Amino acid sequence: MIDIRFRHAFPARLGGFQLRVALSAPQRRLAFFGASGSGKTLTLQAVAGLFLPQEGFIRVGGRVLYDSERGFCLPARKRNLGYLFQDYAIFPHLTVRQNIEFSLKTRWQTRKGIKTGERTDELLRGFELEQLAGRYPAHISGGQKQRVALARALAGQPELLLLDEPFSALDPLLRDRVRAQCGQLLARFNIPTIIITHDPEDVLAFADAVSFYQNGVNSACYNLDELEDAGKNAGDVPGELLRTLTGAGENDFPRTLNSAATW
Amino acid sequence: MENFSDPALLACILLTLRVAGIATLVSACLGLGLAWGMTRGLAPARRPRGRSVVDALCALPLVLPPTVIGYCLILLVGRKGLIGPLLQELGISLIFSWKGAVVAATVVIFPLTYRASRAALESVDHNLENAARTLGASEWEVFYKVSMPLAWRSIAAGVSLAFARGMGEFGATLMIAGNIPGRTQTLSLAIYATFQAGDDSRALALVLLTSVLCASLLVLAESLTSRRFSQGARL
Numbered sequence: 001m002i003d004i005r006f007r008h009a010f011p012a013r014l015g016g017f018q019l020r021v022a023l024s025a026p027q028r029r030l031a032f033f034g035a036s037g038s039g040k041t042l043t044l045q046a047v048a049g050l051f052l053p054q055e056g057f058i059r060v061g062g063r064v065l066y067d068s069e070r071g072f073c074l075p076a077r078k079r080n081l082g083y084l085f086q087d088y089a090i091f092p093h094l095t096v097r098q099n100i101e102f103s104l105k106t107r108w109q110t111r112k113g114i115k116t117g118e119r120t121d122e123l124l125r126g127f128e129l130e131q132l133a134g135r136y137p138a139h140i141s142g143g144q145k146q147r148v149a150l151a152r153a154l155a156g157q158p159e160l161l162l163l164d165e166p167f168s169a170l171d172p173l174l175r176d177r178v179r180a181q182c183g184q185l186l187a188r189f190n191i192p193t194i195i196i197t198h199d200p201e202d203v204l205a206f207a208d209a210v211s212f213y214q215n216g217v218n219s220a221c222y223n224l225d226e227l228e229d230a231g232k233n234a235g236d237v238p239g240e241l242l243r244t245l246t247g248a249g250e251n252d253f254p255r256t257l258n259s260a261a262t263w
Numbered sequence: 264m265e266n267f268s269d270p271a272l273l274a275c276i277l278l279t280l281r282v283a284g285i286a287t288l289v290s291a292c293l294g295l296g297l298a299w300g301m302t303r304g305l306a307p308a309r310r311p312r313g314r315s316v317v318d319a320l321c322a323l324p325l326v327l328p329p330t331v332i333g334y335c336l337i338l339l340v341g342r343k344g345l346i347g348p349l350l351q352e353l354g355i356s357l358i359f360s361w362k363g364a365v366v367a368a369t370v371v372i373f374p375l376t377y378r379a380s381r382a383a384l385e386s387v388d389h390n391l392e393n394a395a396r397t398l399g400a401s402e403w404e405v406f407y408k409v410s411m412p413l414a415w416r417s418i419a420a421g422v423s424l425a426f427a428r429g430m431g432e433f434g435a436t437l438m439i440a441g442n443i444p445g446r447t448q449t450l451s452l453a454i455y456a457t458f459q460a461g462d463d464s465r466a467l468a469l470v471l472l473t474s475v476l477c478a479s480l481l482v483l484a485e486s487l488t489s490r491r492f493s494q495g496a497r498l
Contacts, residue, residue: 048397049396050393050396050397075396076393077396077397077401078399079397081397083393083394083397085390087390089388089390091391091409093413102395102408103398103400106400106408107401108399108400152398155398156398156399
């Protein structure tokens with residue numbers, strides 16, 4: 001499904017962060033797991049075309065999105081990916097309805113010939129937003145905002161959906177409910193996803209395979225069911241995640257990631 | 264000033280509005296265009312130093328004495344100036360014409376429109392613009408569907424400030440366009456001429472008129488900035 005390998009070094013004046021990502025995964029539902037500042041979001045932005053790595057390539061579903069060797073870079077608007085931003089990035093000057101139909105009205109998307117009105121009605125119904133269609137984002141709740149952002153990202157029928165810490169902006173009381181709701185909606189759309197998170201619950205709910213990030217480097221991609229072995233053998237997996245995923249005790253696994261992918 | 268009859272006063276007001284209006288329009292377009300370029304990684308914007316050089320150059324008219332600006336403009340567009348002869352070939356003469364006054368006012372107020380535009384565009388949440396890109400919007404669509412609707416209020420406030428400043432432009436205008444009643448004499452020039460001629464009561468009337476005009480523009484600008492983009496006001 002996804003095949004990426006790139007590196008990027010930020011200049012010393014910007015902190016000198018080094019990002020080295022190598023990942024090849026056939027799974028349709030991936031998670032990038034790691035602390036903030038470990039490079040997960042940059043990876044997602046590179047896939048979406050919002051961040052250009054200095055060198056490497058990005059392929060999604062057999063399609064080349066970026067290849068520095070050939071000097072090829074598909075602009076973000078032509079990549080046909082949905083992106084759910086951490087703070088949802090809903091347009092405050094547009095109503096819920098206008099937000100959802102935004103992509104259907106851009107010139108690039110209109111080529112697909114999706115019928116704007118019908119598609120928007122369908123999404124409003126599917127995401128239970130009909131009552132809110134005419135409201136501005138300032139007047140809807142956090143959970144509703146997330147549904148709007150999700151509907152908007154899915155409106156243009158993207159090939160892959162990128163979720164950037166989709167539940168971290170919600171208060172804990174709401175989080176579980178919204179996560180369950182979001183899971184059902186995504187299951188209905190049956191769309192390949194990459195989720196980045198530091199919450200093991202998100203990995204359980206949204207991923208078949210997971211790659212771990214630390215200091216700008218990512219680990220190999222593990223299927224969730226091989227995690228236990230991987231954790232014991234390689235010491236490559238954060239113990240906190242393993243305990244949640246396998247229900248193991250406090251001392252069964254090492255707490256931190258101590259080896260990293262090499263390239 | 265016996266030749267300063269009321270039709271002349273009206274002509275003077277209209278000339279002032281025309282000069283300030285055109286100058287505001289031109290400098291707003293230039294300022295907004297450059298500001299957009301700078302926020303979108305125009306060549307000089309990619310290096311911090313290039314950026315500060317451009318910013319400093321654009322702020323120059325704010326700090327230079329108007330006479331210096333006027334003199335520089337004469338060196339540039341005067342009959343023997345750098346591009347003056349070229350303009351003459353095209354049949355455009357800026358010296359001692361109201362078009363010269365437009366040029367002077369444009370240069371003087373450019374920093375205001377540029378700075379307001381850049382500050383406004385930079386204040387737009389970058390994520391919103393990125394969201395638009397992932398949704399299929401071209402850079403131009405990002406600009407007019409997302410950035411402008413969110414930034415126009417602050418830009419408009421800066422532009423109305425620029426208009427008010429343009430109405431009061433004196434020094435550079437005097438040097439390049441002269442002070443010809445009915446042709447290049449704007450309100451602020453008329454006040455000076457009337458006062459020099461000793462017609463104090465008319466000068467006072469003109470001062471009051473100009474003050475009221477400029478003050479109402481400021482109130483307009485203020486109301487635009489203070490209401491900002493208030494999400495709460497839209498239901």
